[in-house]
Amino acid sequence: DHITRNFLEPDFLLSDPLLTFKSKGHSKERAIRSDLPLSLGEEREYVLDPVPLPPTLAQRMGLVALPPERLSEDEWTLVKARSVQQRESEQPCAICREAFCLKPQVLLSCSHVFHKACLQAFERFSGRKCCPMCRREPYETRVIHDAARLFRNHCAVRIQAFWRGYVARKWYGNIRRTVCPKDKRLRRKFLEAKLQELSDDFVRRCHTDAEAFLSDIDRSLSSSRRVFRLLERKKHVAEPREDDWRRIQSQVTQRGAGDCPICLTALCDPGATPGSSGFKLHQRGRRSVLLSCSHLFHQVCLDAFEAFVADRSPACPLCRSRYHKKLI
Structure with missing residues (x-):
């Protein structure tokens, strides 16, 4: 409660609009209506209707009916208990459909609760004192603070929850x-x-030389670029000449490659004589292909391998190097 009260203006009380403060220099003078005692606090409940006039002569003689008597404190207690039972203060104002919060609220003698400003505007608009809910007329009004207390409790609970x-x-x-x-x-x-x-x-605690660290990074980058350039050169293999092909073929002959590394069947010997097994394979179309890396395969097997590999320039199935091929 003390948290929410600190946000209110110190010179203006929403809960009791009849209390006003006037500042004169460094002192504050309190002006209160003559019908309110000085010792009442801001949470005081009071009847808002003016004090009825004394009965006229005609009313005293019985010629005119006397006005209805004002409700006593006990009757107001019963009206408020009925309003609390109906949870009138917990619901929004029936006229503006907004929550009461800290705005002044009034309790009618029919146990309905409204904003004070809304009820006054409704009375000016309708031109008579008629309850907007039950159409009871006339009625008495009393300023209460139940909704303000509920709102403060709700704010305190939310602050505590947060x-x-x-x-x-x-x-x-x-x-x-x-x-x-x-x-x-x-x-x-x-x-x-x-x-x-x-x-x-x-x-963070280690002492490092920034210049030496950056120079090491530069040296590492330069060496990496050099290695990548060498790799790029190796990718582009120059096509061998006739002398190179003869030298490669002599290496294959010296190594004695007899089977295809892909299908593991015998390779045809280009220098085979008629009637030999190598010559028969050569006649059947199982010709051999010599690669620039000195490896020998069947032409059909190498074509199938190249068709299987997605790379446009496939590598040798054995040494993984780029190659040029020659049909022998």
Whole structure:
């Protein structure tokens, strides 16, 4: 309650509009209506209707009916109890359909509750004192503060809930940062975070020469570029000449390659004589292909391998190097 009251203007009380403060220099003078005692607080409930005039001569002689008597305090207590039972103060104003909050509210003798300003506007608009809900007329009005108390309690509860939530989240975050969880996956993440934190702290504490560090990075980049340039050169293999092909073929002959590494069947010998097995294979179309890397394959097998590989320039199935091929 004291938290919400601090936000109110010190010189103006919404709960009691009949109390006004006038500032004169450094002193404040309190002007109160003559019918209100000085010792009443801001939560005082009072009847808003003016004091009835004394009966006229005709009323005293019985010629004119006397006006209805004003409700006593006990009767107002019963009316307010009925209003509390109907939860009138917890519902919005029936005229403007807005919550009461801290705005002045009035209780009618028919136990209905409205904003004071809304009821006055309704009376000016209709031209008579008729309850907007039950159409009872006439009625008496009394200023109450039930909705203001409920609103303060609601604000205090929300403030406490937000504060407790903040404290709980802060406590839980501290627990997660300091206590290792039991779950394997969470424990692994916790230990990784701790290790990273220690590593960062160690790096911050170490004295490093920035110029030397940057020069090392430059040297590493230059060496990497040099290696990549060499690799690019190796990718582009120059086509061998006739002398190179004869030298490569002599290497194959010296090595004695007899089977195709892909299908594991016998290779045809280009120098085979008629009637031999190599000559028969040569006649059947199982011709051999010599690669520039000195490896020998069946032409059909190598064509199938190149069709299977998605690369436009496939590598040798044995040594993985780029090649040129020659049919022998």
